[in-house]
Amino acid sequence: MTPGEVQRAEEEVLDRARNGDREAFGDLVERYQDTVYTLAVRLVGPDLAADVAQEALLRAWRALPRFRGEAAFGTWLHRITVNTAWTLRKRARRHAVQPLEGDFEDGGLRPERAGELAEMRAGLGRALCALTPGQRAVVVLRDVYGWSNAETARELGITEVTAKVRLHRARLRLRTLLEGSR
């Protein structure tokens, strides 16, 4: 299948799901559940990520008739995931646990990268877990997923200045954590 054909096939599935076809939505869930879950893990940690991913996908189903395709479906889904993670953050705080060695490896990391790179990324993943939820959300959206400052601020319901300050503090803390772990 060419990329164009893949896109047309996805649009067709999306159309069916938008019109209430549950089976078609099942196909979309299968296609996007890993990326939604990964974003949830980055935002709230592995303990609450499955709940956030499930709730985000359910919200997406309910809202699907209003999806007009202004953004890619994946982007739309990511915005819903961020919002869901954020509204469930009180639960995240109640479930707060200190990150353990190997949290991310146990989370089902695909064994496609090895050695130093994987170790550095695992270290980064652990350091991210040690940030406050607010700092983590900003650094994940800005530096990991490349969102703009305006978009990040809007989705998290904070001002752009707050987003900038949080990002700066988060990077500083990450550097300290990574230097401390060496």
Added chain:
Amino acid sequence: MRNPLCFFASRFPGEGPAFLARHRACCLRCQAAAARERSLRRALPGLADEVLVAPPGLQSGVLCRLGEQDAADPRRPLVVRAAARYAAAAGLVLATGLAFAAGLARRQSRALG
């Protein structure tokens, strides 16, 4: 002991005042910190390529719980959406009640007149 200028230079997001920019330009410690920050910012986007595998029950859990589609804003919290629905329902009940009361009053005034 750490130079207080290094401390302030690290705490200021962006360039900050001119005296901090001048300090950064000639302080090896601040330059090393900036290099570490650059390498951190290069490493972070790599995490986006890493995709974790969703737990096995996620898809079936979602499909079991699919309700009706209501085209509601997915980014409005559930509580707010529920409150909006209840408010709409309460409004409808109130309007029906008022219409009923007005009808009764009309009938009574006709019976009296």
